[in-house]
Amino acid sequence: MDTKSLFSRALALAPGRLHFAAHSHHLWPDAAFDAQTRAWEDANRHADRKWDLIFGEIIPEAQSHVAAELGLPDPASVVFSPNTHDFLLRLVSGVARKPVRILSTDGEFHSFRRQAQRWEEAGEAVVTRVPLHPFETFDARFVAAARAGEFDLILVSQVFFRTGQTFGAVEALAELADPAGPWVVIDGYHGFMAAPTDLSRVADRVFYLAGGYKYAMSGEGCCFLHAPPGYCPRPVATGWFAEFGDLEGPPGGVGYRADGGRFWGATFDVTPLYRFNAVRRMLAETGLTTADMARHARGLMTTFQAAVSDGRAGRLGQAELINPIADADGPRARFLALRHAEAGVWQKALTAANVVTDVRDDVIRFGFGPYQDPADVARLIAACAETLS
Template identity: 40%
Template sequence: MMPSNPKQYYQRFWAGHAGKLHFRAHSHHFWPDISREAQIAYWDECAKLGDDKWDKIFSETIPRTQNHIASILRLADARQIALAPNTHELSTRLLSLFLGRKSLNILTTTNEFHSWRRQFFRLMEIPNITIHQVDANNFPHDRDAFLRAMRTELAKHYDLVYLSQVFFDSGAALTDSEIVSLVAVTPESTLFAIDGYHGFAALPCCLTKLEGKVFYLGGGYKYGQGGEGVGFMVVPKGDWRPAYTGWYAEYAKLSGPTGQTVGYANDAMAFMGSTQDPSGFYRFNAVWDLFNAEGIGIPGIHDYVAGLQKTFLENLPRHFMRNWSLTPLFDPALVWHGHFLTFEASSLDLAERCLQTLNSHDILIDRRGARLRFGFGLYQDKADVMALCQRLQKLVG
């Protein structure tokens, strides 16, 4: 059962933001205080074990992280979860499966996250790589048109599909059933990857029907609340041999004889890389150990955040959107939406001026292009939302 005051878990971060209203949960979520204890515990463990720490990390720490992720996503096999410092490393490793192919055809959308968009724009410079983008700019207002366009394209042959669960520049979200329906019309030979970063540990997500059929990427930096270094990818079972590889991918045979044949683990570890800072796994585990002990689950978190969002919309000053020429990119009913609300300004200049005005009054939000994002999280309460609305009221007069 959700505690009445989850804000209590975040006292150190609030102390670091005294006087400020932090509504960037979608960018840098506050970390629970217990994550600091986990960071120190990791350092102490290194001091005690030295190089022997890796055996403990691979036998205890990483499986705990995988189990927490599997529980959140309702997956049966936690071993099919690869870990990395970030999701871009994993998506690049996924792309490396196609290295040496005469051609590569990718289907994605116009509204994918910065790293992936930058990556596929660079790939488009290579003659034998073709990338088709389905326009998702209007998805917040006409999801049916977007889904029809996706189904039309999916009927064609693509080698790889890369699609967001929650779009980073609007917060508009695909439902589990919508994703299942898209995967159902995708040829079996096509690899289907879902960018779940803005959905993981925020929206109640059940991958049970998709397990073994899709790659799902997410991490701990946002709603996972463990900070940097906990990128993950759910991997279907298979004999995967990504060309971009490192020693983690065959850790179990590290002490064996070496040769010219490159071996891989027979599970998701085939997609793991090389030496990284594993402290994020310790922070992530500590947070979700705490939440499990306190009865805090994803449905409860989502309901709590949805309540904050509704309080915000009910008390948002009437003239705020009109004064800044802002258009909401969400259904006011918030039937199924990510944990941030986005308003689109009529120009980049106006969006930047609005952002700077809010930040100068210690209202911390961010923007992507002309779109302003207000993020909500477990570390806030209704008093924070009301304080936000009161400051906005003073700005509009």
């Protein structure tokens, strides 16, 4: 089907723009506009009784969508927050040993990178970082480090945000997970709804963090955590929403829910959940799956990758393609990452030509999604050839 038609409002607002940053700020489909309106109407129609609707219908629907996408056995293991940083704070607060011993990488997103550095400065954590490079041996090196060390928390990305490379040893880490430690946390922000993800074999042992800003097409504020039962039962950083439900805990102490609700924070804007639910309903109605969208993006990426390697996309051919498409079916990022010393210069030049990409240090990234078609890729190739000549 013509998936671009699902984004008619967003595309009409900037008709001359080539938006190839679907891995960064993903454009919102028309269904999200209608959901935004419904959230306003519900808030004013129900007023003081709004939260009955939110916890009775909106949140359970969103939980069911996440569970279905990830193969989770129990939607109640899913809890929402405006950002994943909230969940990092709550998780680490629940580790009894101080300083917290953390194993991670040198390629994690800034919310963890910055916070981990500050924890180290304050003497609250000791962080071991396994280098991504050389990536050919990364999975084996990371799992070996996890097996060799005595860690309280192990955190690694499903898809690395800067390079687009993927981690393929989640099950090996799950074998090490234990309620007494270590706790295994997968940052799935660049994996959720970018590539089919099945956590059914590890859902009882692995935390999974992600959100709707990117491939879930739902904008900011729609982040979630899947929390395996028995792990981090009483986070010290806790919000009053965690008081609702069947509570467990010591007599006279602070009670917590046994499901994912033990990680609830406090009052937040639920409009993003309306958008997320609407997008998921839209996909179901049109018969589009994550696999379909990944296949579509892969086709567009293959065309662009060939143009880069053949020298038809200007000076991009001089860059190192960090995450090339190497096979037809394997899980991968929905963006191509190219490393070059002039990546920042190229990104600025393309921006001036109304081509939206983004840059991280010396890596320029081109993201692909359902609101692009082969004609858009042809225009992108021509724009790169002209602008980066």
